[in-house]
Amino acid sequence: MVRLYRALILLTLIAAVVAPGPAGTAEVGVTGVRLGEHGATTRFVLDLTGRVDFRLFTLPDPYRVVIDMPALEWRPAKPPGGTTALIQGLRYGLFRPDVFRVVLDVGRPVSVRRLFFLPPADGQGPRFVLDLEPASREAFLAEKRGSLTVAALAPPALPEPSSAERDKPVVVLDPGHGGVDPGAISPGGTYEKDITLAVALEVRRQIEAMGKFRVVMTRERDVFVSLARRVETAKAARADIFISLHADAIKDKGVRGGSVYTLSEKASDALAEELAQHANASDVIAGVDFSDKSPEVANILIDLARRKALNDSADAADVVLAGLAEATSLLKTSRRHAGFAVLKGPEVPSILVELGFLSNRQDERMLGQPAHQRRLAQAVARAVDGWFGRNRR
Numbered sequence: 561m562v563r564l565y566r567a568l569i570l571l572t573l574i575a576a577v578v579a580p581g582p583a584g585t586a587e588v589g590v591t592g593v594r595l596g597e598h599g600a601t602t603r604f605v606l607d608l609t610g611r612v613d614f615r616l617f618t619l620p621d622p623y624r625v626v627i628d629m630p631a632l633e634w635r636p637a638k639p640p641g642g643t644t645a646l647i648q649g650l651r652y653g654l655f656r657p658d659v660f661r662v663v664l665d666v667g668r669p670v671s672v673r674r675l676f677f678l679p680p681a682d683g684q685g686p687r688f689v690l691d692l693e694p695a696s697r698e699a700f701l702a703e704k705r706g707s708l709t710v711a712a713l714a715p716p717a718l719p720e721p722s723s724a725e726r727d728k729p730v731v732v733l734d735p736g737h738g739g740v741d742p743g744a745i746s747p748g749g750t751y752e753k754d755i756t757l758a759v760a761l762e763v764r765r766q767i768e769a770m771g772k773f774r775v776v777m778t779r780e781r782d783v784f785v786s787l788a789r790r791v792e793t794a795k796a797a798r799a800d801i802f803i804s805l806h807a808d809a810i811k812d813k814g815v816r817g818g819s820v821y822t823l824s825e826k827a828s829d830a831l832a833e834e835l836a837q838h839a840n841a842s843d844v845i846a847g848v849d850f851s852d853k854s855p856e857v858a859n860i861l862i863d864l865a866r867r868k869a870l871n872d873s874a875d876a877a878d879v880v881l882a883g884l885a886e887a888t889s890l891l892k893t894s895r896r897h898a899g900f901a902v903l904k905g906p907e908v909p910s911i912l913v914e915l916g917f918l919s920n921r922q923d924e925r926m927l928g929q930p931a932h933q934r935r936l937a938q939a940v941a942r943a944v945d946g947w948f949g950r951n952r953r
């Protein structure tokens with residue numbers, strides 16, 4: 561009873577803070593972020609230039625606290641150093657074009673003790689203050705906030721192609737990660753999400769220059785896109801081929817080179833398994849609540865790829881790999897299989913290209929070079945052309 565009472569107070573408090581106040585606008589900036597410990601309480605503070613509306617909710621397994629705000633400008637140069645006993649990680653970035661998300665990784669169940677805005681004072685803007693304290697799992701689950709409607713999972717609205725474009729084969733390019741999910745981060749501070757986007761945009765440029773194909777991107781900017789939405793985009797665009805681009809990191813820093821994956825329920829080896837787990841964790845990292853997921857999306861995610869698409873995928877992977885061999889060094893076993901979620905679109909031939917490893921010094925340096933990005937893009941673009949030439953005549 562005491563617990564229920566406390567939960568009610570909390571919900572009332574949150575409703576009050578979330579109730580429409582001065583409208584949040586894109587002009588609001590975050591100028592500082594701080595973590596502190598006071599006894600059993602851990603305090604998370606955002607220094608703001610103005611008040612913003614926000615929503616806060618929690619997700620279990622792993623335990624996370626998620627704060628969504630309108631698109632805002634994040635000014636701190638880097639995340640606050642260090643962690644606390646409760647807050648073991650902090651990620652932030654655009655979740656959707658209009659939603660900025662902060663995800664706190666909490667190592668154990670927590671409860672929101674206090675949540676408030678400190679009014680502007682001493683030349684400092686308003687401060688967003690969140691106090692967390694340890695709680696039981698039971699209490700954590702009981703206090704779970706009303707879940708966010710994840711518009712990122714709605715079927716994507718794609719522009720109608722012009723009549724000249726309508727009959728062209730469709731290539732869907734999927735730059736891995738984005739927004740709140742940076743993907744791998746190299747020791748030198750390179751984000752995988754930036755590499756995948758840069759290369760994908762260059763692939764698009766080169767493929768469009770051929771004049772034979774229509775290119776659809778799952779994202780064109782630094783924004784989070786759920787794995788389900790990536791698959792749905794391919795479906796909605798009636799993709800003839802789906803190409804996901806990644807440049808992941810693994811524990812073994814000596815491993816370098818490109819590789820190409822097709823779907824398999826069973827990973828071809830430990831490295832393939834490690835990469836698939838990393839890529840599939842994207843939605844967990846971004847705080848997607850899968851309890852909202854429509855059954856249709858769930859089916860897509862668990863559906864096995866059909867045999868025809870699998871054969872086409874294998875064929876496309878071979879062609880892309882041959883192209884990559886001319887642009888970069890390859891992993892020793894460069895044709896691999898793993899259960900990547902984005903490869904599970906049931907009808908679309910789908911491949912996942914690892915452009916190299918951000919965990920490897922040499923690969924990291926090359927992946928950051930525009931000239932190398934162009935070479936990689938050219939390899940993929942030419943391979944696409946070659947694959948269609950063989951399959952669609």
Ligand SMILES: [Zn+2]
Pocket residue numbers: 736737743744752806807808839
């Ligand atoms: Zn990745």
